[in-house]
Amino acid sequence: MKKEVDARGQACPRPVIMTKKALDEISEGIVTTIVDNEVAKENVSKLAKSLGYEYSVDKNGENEYYIHINKGQVMEETNVCVPDTFKDMTIAFSSNTMGGGSEELGKILMKSFIYTLTESTPYPSTLVFYNGGVHLTCEGSPVLDDLKKLEEEGIEILSCGTCLDFYKIKDKLSVGSVTNMYSILEKLKNPTKTVIIG
Amino acid sequence: MEYKEYGVVTFESTHHAIRGEKILENANLKFKTIPTPREITSSCGLSIRFDLDDIDKVKSTILENELAIKGLYRMSKIDSKNHIEKIN
Missing domain, CATH: 3.40.1260.10 (DsrEFH-like)
Incomplete structure (x- = not known):
């Protein structure tokens, strides 16, 4: 299951809320959120981290970030490390x-x-x-x-x-x-x- | 092993500590207001932590301003163990 969230132009904290909602809607798979600023990128990444999902960020051009969050792969018990x-x-x-x-x-x-x-x-x-x-x-x-x-x-x-x-x-x-x-x-x-x- | 050493000034009261803070600030000394280390007294109090390199300047500033201090200590910290020694 793949989902794309286009959060460009959305004011804080909308990108995070939109991403969370998309993650809740799928049982497993990848949610890719697109944002157009550094702060939103950080906030969406932090959301993924706090939920314990693996994620990666691609920077596309000056002000476009793609954050891929993998819901299927829960990181090994985050508190272990x-x-x-x-x-x-x-x-x-x-x-x-x-x-x-x-x-x-x-x-x-x-x-x-x-x-x-x-x-x-x-x-x-x-x-x-x-x-x-x-x-x-x-x-x-x-x-x-x-x-x-x-x-x-x-x-x-x-x-x-x-x-x-x-x-x-x-x-x-x-x-x-x-x-x-x-x-x-x-x-x-x-x-x-x-x-x-x- | 971690080793740290610094000086601590303790005061007669919180008000004296606040006054001490202002005076040392005006003397352009580098210091930090800290809770009085437990090894000195367990009562709740404020102290000033300073760099031992500045000991002479701290002493003269205290004298010049007639600051009511309670004690002057050398604190040595080895790992997390504290060793306290009174300075005269």
């Missing part, structure tokens, strides 16, 4: 301060919290940043060094694209990648444990 330095856990950051009360203290606590994350294993598998939290992953953030270190260790770092856009700091993102509400929800509900800091 996750080293035990990771815990199946997402930490979500909804603000650039930790807790309510004093903003000055909240900022310091957040710095202290993220530093401590680098010092303690097992690491959480994913960090998600949204609303005011996206200031932490952008230029000028006091925790960039620590987040970069965590990223090097293999922790997935995701920032909400809508939020980066709202604060007009999309071009200032300095660590991790951009994500959408679809993946944010998955990252919050799929792991064994989710903690929200904000």
Whole structure:
């Protein structure tokens, strides 16, 4: 069974939703999604990865990506290759301060919290940043060094694209990648444990 | 084996730590605000981690600004084991 999803010209998160729908409709086979920008390509690839399906990307011309997702071939238990330095856990950051009360203290606590994350294993598998939290992953953030270190260790770092856009700091993102509400929800509900800091 | 070494300043209170942060920032020192290492005290507190190369500058900045500190430590980390030594 083969299916083609033409998601060119579709705004985020439509390409991901269209791909997911096509994958749900077939029991096995290949879904090829065509998108016309890098972010959509990344998001559709991430969807395939998170579902555990094998996928490949062909770049066709300047702004055309073909993502082939093979539903029949489930990758060998994705968590088998996750080293035990990771815990199946997402930490979500909804603000650039930790807790309510004093903003000055909240900022310091957040710095202290993220530093401590680098010092303690097992690491959480994913960090998600949204609303005011996206200031932490952008230029000028006091925790960039620590987040970069965590990223090097293999922790997935995701920032909400809508939020980066709202604060007009999309071009200032300095660590991790951009994500959408679809993946944010998955990252919050799929792991064994989710903690929200904000 | 992984070996790391750095200095830690602990304070009398959170407010002193916040003040310390500002003062060291103005002195253009490279540092990090961290939770006080458990080996020093288990109470919740903030400390400042600095590069031991800067020890003299950290000391003079503390003196000049009459910063109320509680202690100055050398932290050696071997793999994940910490070794703490007080600096005078």
